[in-house]
Amino acid sequence: MNCSDAKKEILRVISQVEPRELPKLIDWMKNSDDLDDYLIDNQKVILENIAEDLRTCLPLEAMFSSERLAIQMTQQNPKPTIHVDAFLYDDEAVDLLCEEGKMSRNYCLSCGSQTTAPLEFISHSFSILELQFLFQHVLPDLTGKIVVDVGSRLGAVLYGGYMYSSASRLVGVEISAEFVQLQSMAVEKYGFSDRIQVIHADICTQAALLQEADVLIMNNVFEYFLDLNGQMLAWQYICQNFRKKNSLLVTVPSIQEAFTKLKGNDCVVDICQYFEEVTVNIDAYLSKDSDADSFKQIHLYRVL
Numbered sequence: 134m135n136c137s138d139a140k141k142e143i144l145r146v147i148s149q150v151e152p153r154e155l156p157k158l159i160d161w162m163k164n165s166d167d168l169d170d171y172l173i174d175n176q177k178v179i180l181e182n183i184a185e186d187l188r189t190c191l192p193l194e195a196m197f198s199s200e201r202l203a204i205q206m207t208q209q210n211p212k213p214t215i216h217v218d219a220f221l222y223d224d225e226a227v228d229l230l231c232e233e234g235k236m237s238r239n240y241c242l243s244c245g246s247q248t249t250a251p252l253e254f255i256s257h258s259f260s261i262l263e264l265q266f267l268f269q270h271v272l273p274d275l276t277g278k279i280v281v282d283v284g285s286r287l288g289a290v291l292y293g294g295y296m297y298s299s300a301s302r303l304v305g306v307e308i309s310a311e312f313v314q315l316q317s318m319a320v321e322k323y324g325f326s327d328r329i330q331v332i333h334a335d336i337c338t339q340a341a342l343l344q345e346a347d348v349l350i351m352n353n354v355f356e357y358f359l360d361l362n363g364q365m366l367a368w369q370y371i372c373q374n375f376r377k378k379n380s381l382l383v384t385v386p387s388i389q390e391a392f393t394k395l396k397g398n399d400c401v402v403d404i405c406q407y408f409e410e411v412t413v414n415i416d417a418y419l420s421k422d423s424d425a426d427s428f429k430q431i432h433l434y435r436v437l
């Protein structure tokens with residue numbers, strides 16, 4: 134049966150359902166797991182394939198030993214914390230790793246006993262669900278726009294933007310040579326080089342790029358990777374150069390939260406003069422797969 138015939142057949146069946154039964158049927162079509170295998174989108178499959186490729190190139194913790202500051206900061210967290218990259222490992226993959234004994238969601242409070250507490254998980258990448266939410270719901274139509282991901286790491290934002298938006302250019306700027314190499318490999322393998330470019334550089338050398346960007350993405354970019362003074366200087370540089378009126382800035386966490394940690398530093402930037410927050414309506418998007426808590430961390434601002 135071709136698509137057009139299938140549509141007619143579905144409508145025919147629906148038209149025969151008793152009116153009082155119809156809401157139940159519609160609810161089943163929208164929310165039941167029974168249809169999951171049929172509803173999986175092709176873009177998601179490609180992103181999952183990229184994640185699978187990248188997993189084979191990285192240790193389980195998806196960090197390189199050269200990331201000394203990030204490793205040290207993770208270890209210094211008040212609660213025992215592990216890095217699980219959300220682009221590489223979704224909840225199901227984490228469950229599987231736990232079953233196989235390769236990962237744990239808990240740590241032992243008194244060695245040898247069964248008293249355990251949950252570990253803190255942090256991720257240095259967006260998950261595929263977050264990318265879908267970001268490009269299909271948070272951001273407007275990006276046709277003809279330039280998106281810059283500050284600290285593009287595995288390239289998750291770039292691939293997500295390629296799949297879920299019509300942005301004409303997606304540029305990743307990454308300071309770590311090892312991650313640039315991984316991104317370049319994926320961009321070439323999946324034939325993304327017509328719209329994706331990866332630059333190996335400190336964002337604080339990219340004034341021209343920041344000046345032409347229409348959308349800037351900053352996902353937890355500095356917190357684990359720069360000391361407080363370095364973070365402040367990087368923010369200052371971005372505020373001075375990302376100035377195109379009505380351009381959009383996406384941050385995780387909110388700018389306010391990022392700046393709270395920088396308070397007391399001599400050169401705190403007055404963000405109110407640069408950006409205004411745009412409300413993101415999460416409720417309109419939530420589906421059974423979505424993760425409201427992680428979506429709430431995504432903040433959108435307009436350049437004034």
Ligand SMILES: C[S@@+](CC[C@H](N)C(=O)[O-])C[C@H]1O[C@@H](n2cnc3c(N)ncnc32)[C@H](O)[C@@H]1O
Pocket residue numbers: 220256257258259282283284285286287288289290306307308309312334335336337352353354355358359367
């Ligand atoms: C939390 S990851 C962001 C990952 C990615 N943007 C995403 O959302 O999936 C932060 C990345 O920023 C990089 N980074 C930190 N400071 C940077 C800087 N000044 N210039 C360029 N990249 C930087 C780090 O090496 C790290 O890979």
